[in-house]
Amino acid sequence: MSTISDPPSGSFQLSMLINDTRYRSYTFQFIALILLILAFAYLGYNLLANLQAAGLNISYKFLGEPAGYDINQTLIPYTSQSTHWQASLVGVLNTLLVAFLGCIMATIIGVVVGVLRLSNNWLVRQLMSIYVEIFRNVPVLIWILIIMAVFIAVLPQPRDFRGDDAEASMVLGMFAFTGRGFYLPAPVFGAGSGVVVAVFLASIAGIFAFRNYAKKALYERGQLIPTFWPSLAIFFIPSIIAYFILGRPISLEYPELKGFNFQGGIFMRNSLIALWFALSIYTAAFIAENVRAGILAVSKGQTEAAASLGLRPGRIMNLVVLPQALRVIIPPLISQYLNLTKNSSLAIAVGYMDLTGTLGGITLNQTGRAIEAIFLLMLFYLAISLGISAIMNVYNNAVKLKER
């Protein structure tokens, strides 16, 4: 128990746990911890015993049984004979999908609106504040229902595409926008398409390398190299050349009206689009306010100083204001992402099969295992939320004010 740096006192004695100030606090904290664990163990045991007495036996065996129901949107293989666990995973992925899409779109809209709320143009400023006030002051469930209802009522249904004098027709012969969702052409990867994809990925890496080089040139030699047009060229030209050299290995599969529905292509369901859009515009209103607050938090002297150095307004925003504003914006932005993710549990209102719809909806109803399903549901959402926080905190640490 003793090391070289210890004072040359006697060896450790049991009484030191109480009498020695170095150990006393640990002793008491340890005792408190044991008591706390015992108390929770007692409460947990009590809960289980009482549930048992009430005829509610906690069992998760149902997760291994066949689910028996179908899910329309599945990102992983799933049939009605898959297990309830598989159905839950399908739900988790659907939740993550809409949360991911929603966070991206909400951020884009939110940043644009937040910046425009500070515009010098009176009309733009007022329009943006109307947007913010309308969308953040009406419950998101209402927005989801409104958007879904408008979606279904306004867009033509597949039956309107039928017949010789059809009321509706496909856009460019490739896209079908129907009340059931959007049917888009799907890429079909033939032989040699791997090379094209590899070239494409390599050119994206090339863009980053080029931009790094341009930055270095600016910082070290003061040489300003244009980046926009070269980046665009690197993005398109090599991939297009590879595509034609290899004999056009990637083709498109167009959706076609067959039987009751369009078949083929990619199908984005109306429920996904309505939910995605509603969550995005709702959360974007909050993000816009965060962005505005972040920009206003940067002292006006910074802008004036940058302007007096001769920077143009766009550069002032990108190089001076936004980097400083981000450290104010990011922490509340994390909360908004978490809100959006949790709000996605309203998906059942439009029939989107997210985690709440599968595990907390149909599985719960079919098995009658309400307590187990809800508990598992809580764990899933907790894990997702903590995961998002962890990722965003890493980013926050990267942009926060570094004190040297």
Place this chain on the structure above:
Amino acid sequence: MKKIAILGAMTVAGLSAGVASAATLDDVKARGKLNCGVTTGLVGFAAPNANGEWEGFDVGVCRAVAAAVLGDPAAVEFVPTTGKTRFTALASGEIDLLARNTTWTFSRDVDLGFEFVGVNYYDGQGFMVPKELGVSSAKELDGATVCIQTGTTTELNLADFFRANNISYEPVPIETNAEAQPLYLEGACDVYTTDASGLAATRAAFENPGDHVVLPEIISKEPLGPLVRHGDNQWGDIARWTLNALIAAEELGVTSANVAELAAAAGSNPEINRLLGTEGTLGAMLGLDADWAVKAIAAGGNYGELFEKNIGENTPIGLARGLNAQWTEGGLLYSPPFR
């Protein structure tokens, strides 16, 4: 200090949950009220009327049991339950009886530990399609988009049916019947499927009911009935025989109008006498008064009266008796003898 208070509250909550005891009859009598779980509102089966009083076919069962046990059909506390909360509410003792068009299935009966006391409505799942689609059989629905009311046995039957016939479909889950109607009418789904009784009620509410057809296939058996918890057989018997008394009363011609007269003195039909307690001790065997069935029938009428008043052909729901006629008239209603 706060933490201790929370722990204490949790302990108390945990302890008090364990009080639900086995003798439901004694509990109900001591409480003076029957806690009956019903739907959150399905017109015809259970819904509050303009005065806030619950009425409907399932409500009738609740009132009959309350009348048999407590002598007062109004001594019912209706607990609205959703498809999600109904089983937990019953298992935990929050309600004494669940009468909420619940399909009697093996796993609910055996695995969840409930006792279905009988069937008060024989239903089956059907399909409705717009006439213009020209579909005449459910087997022609390959690739169709199907609106389903979620959280019922309906979606399991649907999955089984399409799998067995090896055809594909696109399910659109909908939470309530009311939400499904506009989706179907706007054409966001080609087919609407739910219990045949529900389809009839839904179609009746359309502007042009004639534009829609209900396909001939009935793909499932949906025996709907009231249920109680496992473990209290006496209470199960009371609920079962109250339902049987309503069915037998129709078969024997006992109605809410003539039940008082028939129960005044023993008549010529021994079975009616035993049912109404003027002969024998059937009531005492259940632990109830001798005139328990009289009160149950007087509460809302016999089975036929309840049916006609709430969901029969002269109501907006407009259901024919069909399978739910007495066995003497070609239906499935068949009460075991009162003896």
